[in-house]
Amino acid sequence: MTTIKSDIIIIGGGLTGLAIAYFLKKKNLKINILEARPRLGGRIFTKYNENTTSQEMGATWLGRKHKDLIDLLKKLNIGVFEQKLGERAIYEPISTSPHQLVTLPPNNDPSFRIQGGSSSLIRALANELDEEHIFTNQIVQSIRKEGEELTVLTKTDCFKSSIVISTLPPNLLMKTIKISPVLPHNLQDIAATTHTWMGESIKVGLTYKTPFWKDKYSSGTIVSNIGPIPEMYDHSNYEETGFGLKGFLNGSYFSLTKEQRLEMVLKQLQKYFGEQVRDFVSYEETVWRKEPFTFVNYNTHILPHQNNGHSIYRKGYLDGTFFVAGSETADQFPGYMDGAVRSAKYIAELF
Numbered sequence: 001m002t003t004i005k006s007d008i009i010i011i012g013g014g015l016t017g018l019a020i021a022y023f024l025k026k027k028n029l030k031i032n033i034l035e036a037r038p039r040l041g042g043r044i045f046t047k048y049n050e051n052t053t054s055q056e057m058g059a060t061w062l063g064r065k066h067k068d069l070i071d072l073l074k075k076l077n078i079g080v081f082e083q084k085l086g087e088r089a090i091y092e093p094i095s096t097s098p099h100q101l102v103t104l105p106p107n108n109d110p111s112f113r114i115q116g117g118s119s120s121l122i123r124a125l126a127n128e129l130d131e132e133h134i135f136t137n138q139i140v141q142s143i144r145k146e147g148e149e150l151t152v153l154t155k156t157d158c159f160k161s162s163i164v165i166s167t168l169p170p171n172l173l174m175k176t177i178k179i180s181p182v183l184p185h186n187l188q189d190i191a192a193t194t195h196t197w198m199g200e201s202i203k204v205g206l207t208y209k210t211p212f213w214k215d216k217y218s219s220g221t222i223v224s225n226i227g228p229i230p231e232m233y234d235h236s237n238y239e240e241t242g243f244g245l246k247g248f249l250n251g252s253y254f255s256l257t258k259e260q261r262l263e264m265v266l267k268q269l270q271k272y273f274g275e276q277v278r279d280f281v282s283y284e285e286t287v288w289r290k291e292p293f294t295f296v297n298y299n300t301h302i303l304p305h306q307n308n309g310h311s312i313y314r315k316g317y318l319d320g321t322f323f324v325a326g327s328e329t330a331d332q333f334p335g336y337m338d339g340a341v342r343s344a345k346y347i348a349e350l351f
Contacts, residue, residue, distance in 0.1 A: 010167060013035030015041070016327060017165075018122065025128065041122040045058040049281070055282075056118055056246060063111055064112075079115040085107060088103055089221040090222045090272050139293075140153070141154060141177065145180065145322070148162060169294065170326070173324065175296045195308055200254075203285065204248070204249045207281040213273060227268070230250065231247050262283050305335055308329075
């Protein structure tokens with residue numbers, strides 16, 4: 001087993017982990033990033049298709065209030081564009097009545113998407129870092145503190161440093177990594193009852209050759225109280241050269257097959273748009289509950305955003321050598337991309 005030493009180990013190569021390393025770049029510290037997946041990005045996951053628009057299977061939208069994320073995007077010269085809702089929406093209030101085309105009120109606080117897909121932010125951050133210090137396919141199994149040094153064991157390698165920062169969802173951290181000495185019980189309890197952002201979500205997206213939903217008497221904005229898709233939006237690219245619809249599927253359908261979920265999606269869209277919905281270019285989905293490096297089951301019922309932003313995450317542990325970061329831990333906008341960046345800035349300022 002190879003032993004690799006550094007000043008800081010960051011567990012998780014998602015937005016928080018990469019942003020921490022980016023913010024610490026000028027501190028002359030040797031930082032190793034360990035990512036369990038073969039790809040970087042974590043819950044930022046853009047699926048690209050050469051023939052049409054990309055599809056966001058993870059984090060997608062930001063708003064003007066997300067100042068830390070916007071500032072980071074500007075530093076990396078990455079643009080954003082407004083999410084198009086249109087003047088109307090398809091609204092399905094109850095199962096006993098047909099869907100309606102309703103007029104949307106003026107939107108004074110629009111959402112935005114990242115040009116080139118959310119993963120362009122991940123690529124830009126990774127390009128700012130030394131490739132030799134980013135390790136993928138590294139599934140962390142244990143963290144052990146002995147004296148002034150921490151040892152992080154993965155399935156294949158041994159990493160040593162004086163500081164370890166976890167950016168994993170807190171519940172995932174507690175359930176999958178053995179930590180010695182044991183962390184305080186109050187931290188363990190809060191972490192085990194912290195909601196994992198995206199954990200129960202199913203993202204679905206379809207691409208098409210033409211944006212038929214942009215017809216005068218139609219819409220790409222869909223809101224349904226019946227489902228199985230409660231929300232769906234136009235997902236055409238910034239250049240308007242690729243066209244798609246992207247939304248959420250009810251999370252209770254995680255146990256179905258991909259083919260079964262696709263048929264459910266098509267049947268619902270067929271009510272609004274007719275048979276043309278079946279002439280799609282590509283179908284993409286991500287069932288986040290089935291992503292083992294994002295989600296593990298809770299011990300009890302957890303509410304959305306429960307314990308997100310809890311003050312217990314703004315402390316150092318194991319004598320100030322171990323820190324818990326990530327979107328769920330941010331003091332503002334936890335569970336969003338801005339929360340991930342805010343958490344990264346907070347941690348970076350400690351060193």
